[in-house]
Amino acid sequence: MRLRCIAVDDEPLALSLIQSYIMANENLELVQVFEDAIAASEYLNHTSVDLLFLDINMPDITGINLYKSLIQKPMVIFTTAYKNFAFEGFELNAVDYLLKPIEYLRFKKAINKTIDFYQYQQTNQKEVVEQSIFVHSEYRLVKIDLKDILYIESLEDYVKIHIQNSKMILSLMPLKRLLEKLPEDKFKRIHRSYVVPVSKVKSILNRKAELLNGEILPISNTYASFIEDWQQLQS
Structure with missing residues (x-):
C-alpha cells in the first residue's frame, strides 16, 4: 500500500526536507510539491490525493484556510514553526502536526499513525x-x-x-x-x-x-x- 501525497510549503529548504522524507518512505508516493499555496489549492481541487503535508504559515493563504477551501479533503498533516497554530489544525481533524525543524523519526511516527487511520477508514467499520x-x-x-x-x-x-x-x-x-x-x-x-x-x-x-x-x-x-x-x- 502506498499513499499518494503532495507537500506544500513556501520555504524551499523545509519543502526539500519533507520531499526527502517522503521519498525515503516506502509507504508514500510523492505526486507533487508546491511552494505556491494558490497553485496547490487549484491542483487539489482537480486532483485526488490521499495525504497532504501542509505548512500553516504561508503568505498568500494560510494552510488552515487552504484546507478549509478544498472541496475534497484528503488526510492532512500540518507542518508549522509555531506551536500556537496547532489548535486550529486540531479543529480541522488533522491526523497530526509536525513542529519544525522536523526530525525523521517524528515524521515516521506520524506516517505510521496515518497508515493506521487510512486502513481504519478503508476497512469495514x-x-x-x-x-x-x-x-x-x-x-x-x-x-x-x-x-x-x-x-x-x-x-x-x-x-x-x-x-x-x-x-x-x-x-x-x-x-x-x-x-x-x-x-x-x-x-x-x-x-x-x-x-x-x-x-x-x-x-x-x-x-x-x-x-x-x-x-x-x-x-x-x-x-x-x-x-x-x-x-x-x-x-
Whole structure:
C-alpha cells in the first residue's frame, strides 16, 4: 500500500526536507510539491490525493484556510514553526502536526499513525470498531484499543477516556458522538456523565457500579435498566 501525497510549503529548504522524507518512505508516493499555496489549492481541487503535508504559515493563504477551501479533503498533516497554530489544525481533524525543524523519526511516527487511520477508514467499520477507535487528543489523532478502556467520563464538550495502565485521554467531542463510535452491546451509559465497558463491571450495589480496577461510579435513575441487563449477563 502506498499513499499518494503532495507537500506544500513556501520555504524551499523545509519543502526539500519533507520531499526527502517522503521519498525515503516506502509507504508514500510523492505526486507533487508546491511552494505556491494558490497553485496547490487549484491542483487539489482537480486532483485526488490521499495525504497532504501542509505548512500553516504561508503568505498568500494560510494552510488552515487552504484546507478549509478544498472541496475534497484528503488526510492532512500540518507542518508549522509555531506551536500556537496547532489548535486550529486540531479543529480541522488533522491526523497530526509536525513542529519544525522536523526530525525523521517524528515524521515516521506520524506516517505510521496515518497508515493506521487510512486502513481504519478503508476497512469495514463494523469490523474495525470491535477492536479500536480513533479520537483527537492534544492536537493529534490517537488510536485507542477498546479492550484498554476502563470507563468514559463526560465533561460538557469534552470526554475523558480512562485507559488501563496508561494516562487518561482528553478529547474535544460530546459523549453522544463518542458513543456512536463504540459497539453498543459492549459499552453502556450508566449516567449522564459516565459510560462503562460491560466487561469491566465487577459488581453493582446500591446503584453504584464497581469496576475491575476498584473505581466506583454512580448509576442514575435514567439508566437504571443497566442493572438488570448486567445481572442477566452474569447468569
